[in-house]
Amino acid sequence: MIKTDQICVIDALKIGDEVEDILEKSDSRLRVHSIFEHAINLINDSDWIITLLPEGYPAGPQAVILTQENFARFKSLGLGAADTFDFNKLIGTKKSQIIYRRSGDKPVPEDIIKAESNNTYFESLLSQKGNKNGLLGKDNMYSRYAAPILSEFQTLFLEQRFDEAGEKLLGLIGLGPGLTPSGDDFVLGVFAAIYSFGMNKDIISSLKNIMAQKAKNKTNIISYNMLRQGAMGGFIEWAEDMADAVIYGDPQQIEAAFSRMLKIGSSSGSDISAGILFGITNILALLKQKTTESH
Template structure:
C-alpha cells in the first residue's frame, strides 16, 4: 500500500523529551510499532516513545492525537527527525508547537493507616487474576517467579545486600515478551524505592548495578523501562496506584487500571509494588512488637 504524507497534532509531551527536541537536530529511526505505542531510537541509541491518545502519561514520551498508531503507515526503520515545533516519522508529521509539557512526579512515602488493609485487598485481587492463567507455561513461569520474588523479599527483610543483588539479578529477563515478568517486578519495586523517606532508602543505589546488568540481559524496551524507572520516570498509572495504596479513596479504580497494562505486565508490576510495601509493613509490626 502506498504511503501518503499525514499531519497530526501532539497532545502532551514529557519534559525530558521536550528538552531534547528544544535542542534541535533530533535524528533517529523507528524501532518498533504497536497499536498504542511507537518506539524511536535516536542516533545515540536512546529510546523515546509516541503514545496513543488513550494512553496515560509515560517517560520520555509524546502523546499524539491518534487512537491506533499501527494504522498510520509508520514502519520500523523509518527515518525520524524533529525539533521543538515538529517531529516527523516516515510519512507522518506531528506538530508540537504549544503542546503542554508534563512531569512525572512521585510523592514521598508517608506511613498510612490504610496501607495494611489495602495491601490485603490488592493481594487477594492479584492472586485471583493469576489463578486464571491458561497455559502450563504460564503456570510454571508464575511458580519460578514467585520463588525468586520470595527470595528477594527475604533478602530485604534481612537487609542482606548480597542477597538483594543476587535475587534481583535472577529476575532480570525472566519470562517472554516485550517486558519479561521479572523485569516488571523490578520496575514495581523501583516505584517504591524511588519515593523519599521510605525505610529501605539505603538500598536504592544497588539498583543502579541491577539496571546496568539488565542492559545486556534483557531486551532494549524492557531495559529502558527499568532505566527510566531508576531515574525516577515511571508512567502515571503505576505511580497513581502506588499512591492509592496509601489512601482511603480511589484504591479499587487505580488497581484496575494498573492490572490492565499489557498481557501480564500490570500483574507483575503490582507484585513488585506490593512486595516492597508488605516488607515495610512487616518491619513496622516487628518494631511495634519490640523485635
C-alpha cells in the same frame, strides 16, 4: 530518512519529562524501532526510546501523547521499522504539557496500619482478578523459577543488605512472556512501591545503580528503557496511581487504579501490580522490624 519539509508539524498533547533530554542527545534524528496498533517506538543512536501513544493511554517519562487524529496521521506517513526522520521537524512539543514524575518527594505514610489494611485488600483483589499467565500465577514455570529469588530478596531486604537484594532482583530480568517480560514488569512494580513509599535514598541508590548498570544485557531494549526509568523513579502514570492508592488511598481508589492496570498489555498490568504488592509487603515488614528494634 523521509522528507519532512512538506509535511505539516504534528503537535503533541503531552510529553514525558525525559523526552527533551533524549532528543538533545540524538540531535532529534530517530529511527523507527517498532510499530504496534497503539504504540510506536522510536530509538536514537544511544538506544534510548521515545514512545508515541494516542491520548487515553498512560504516559511515562519517555512518552509523547498525540490526539487520536494526530496518532493516525503519523501512522499514515507509512514509516516502517528502521526508517529514520528528524523528530523536531515532524512533531511539535513546544506547547505540550510536560508530565513530571511524582516520585522522590513522598513522605513515609503516617498511618501504617491503614497501608497494611490496603495492602491486604490489594492482595485479595489481585488474586481474584489478576492475569495468572505471568509471575502472578502460582503454578506456572515462571513463578516457580522466581519463588526462591523472591524469598532470598525478602531475607536480604529485611537484613538491610540492599545491594545484595538488588542483585537478586536481576535474576528476574528477562523472565517470562511478553514484549516486556513478566519478570521485568514485576521488578518495575517493586521500584514503584519503593519510590511511592518515600524510602530513604540509601535503599533507592543501592537498587537503582545495580539495575541501570546490569539490566541492559539481560532483556530487550524496550524493556530496558522501562527498567532504567523505573530505577530512577520514572513510571507510567497508572503504575504510580496504583502504588499511591495502596499506600495512601482507600479501597475504592485501589479498585479504580487496578482496573486501569489491567488494561496494560496482556499480563503486564497484573505483573507490575504483583511487583507493587511484593514491594509494599517487604517495606511494611522492614518498617515493623525497625519499630520493634527501637523499643
